[in-house]
Amino acid sequence: MSHCLALTQGDPAGIGLEITLQAWAAREAAGLAPFLLIGDPDLVAERAARLGLAVPVERAGPEGAAAVFPRALPVLPLPDRVTAEPGRPDPATAPMTLAAIETAVRLVREGRAAAVVTNPIAKHVLYAAGFRHPGHTEYLAALAAGPDGVAPRPVMLLWSDDLAVVPLTIHVPLRRVPDLLSVDLVVETARIVDRDLRARFGLARPRLVLAGLNPHAGEAGSIGTEDRDVLAPAVARLQVEGIAIRGPLPADTLFHARARAEYDVALAPTHDQALIPIKTLAFDEGVNVTLGLPFLRTSPDHGTAFDIAGRGIAKPDSLIAALRLAGRLTAPRA
Known part of the structure; x- marks a missing residue:
């Protein structure tokens, strides 16, 4: 397998291209593995010139990208040209935005790239062009479907050096969360987290914690019953399976420094329970990892x-962190 990373262009009217150019310029200082941008070379060169960035752009394929990378940003051309003005999203760019994602997945599945790194997309732009998936992650899962057509279940991990978190529910109203939580949801999510932390992060026995849904993790059912009736049984089942998990624990005491030293990943019932602490601790360096x-x-x-x-x-910090993490996790292990 090539150790080159496949980087998608994202929405060309957004900041993806400029942070990609900055990431390449910082490649040596940041210790980045070679990456191949999948996009429109002419648009990338034009964006570099507009921003005054002295970044040479060179057309390349996955096999030659590593050789090009030290001297120029290697770009694998898309099937069609892309015309985009910064800050002016246009549904006409959607087909090539999706083509970049599809190409990155194909290269990785063919063993011609080591990992997929995605620049940000705008779902409302894709929806206007007929996109039918809930979001980026679900689209990647659909592209990863097996011969039987069944897509794997993706899990969103937000990672930084200081904290890693997994929200059990994502973009749903708070009032729906109690109805969506189930023993099976917690168990299935934790199994995926445990498996991928072992396989991809090299942790021999990942330490997981589960935050409670209610204040004080429900106070034995006196402040809501979900922690007692759903979360605690899920933890018990996982512990029987040999997964190192504790909880549910009060969310308000789970994220200070001493508490964080006791676990590798925190699972949280709601989106904001997970994302507020990591964005507070590592706003510019957080990485979204799809397990x-x-x-x-x-x-x-x-x-x-x-x-x-x-x-x-x-600021390119989060993209640099995403590229650095992908390079580290796919580097040959000694």
Whole structure:
């Protein structure tokens, strides 16, 4: 397998191209593995010139990208040209945005790239062009479906050096969370987390914790029964299976430094329970890692930022962290 990473262009009207150019410029200082951008070479070169970035761009394929990488940003051309103005999202760009994702997945599944790293997309732009998947992650899962057509179940891990978290529910209203929580949801998610932390992160026995849904983890059912009736039985089942997990524990005392030293990943029932602490601790360095897929996928933990695209003020830190993590997790182990 090539150790080159396949990086998608993301929405070309967003900040993806400019943070990619900055990441390449910082490649040596950041210790990045070679990556191949899948996009429009002409648009990338034009964006570099507009931003005043001295980044040479060279057309390349996955087999030659590593050789090109030290001297230029290697770009695998898309089937069609892409025309986009920074900050002006256009549904006409959607087909090539999706083509970049499809190409990255294909290269990794063929063993011609080591991992998929995705720049941010805007779902509303894709929806306007007829996209029918709930989001980026679900689309990647669909592309990873096996011969039987069954897609794997993806799990979102937000990772940083200081904290790693997994939300059990994601983009749903808070009022729906109690109805969505089930023993099976917790068990299946924790199994995927435990498996991928072993296989991809090299942890021999991952330490998991589960945050409670209610204040004080429900106080034995006196402040809501979900922690007692759903979360605690799920933890008990997982412990019987040999998975190292504790909980449910009060969420308000789970994320200070001493508590974080006692676990590798925290699972949380709600989106904000997981994302507020990691974005507080590592706003610019957080990485979105999709577990459960037959390949590694990382991405920056932020969106397209149309409001600042093309102004030269976007920070590449999260993309650099995503590229660095993908390179580290796919590097040959001694």
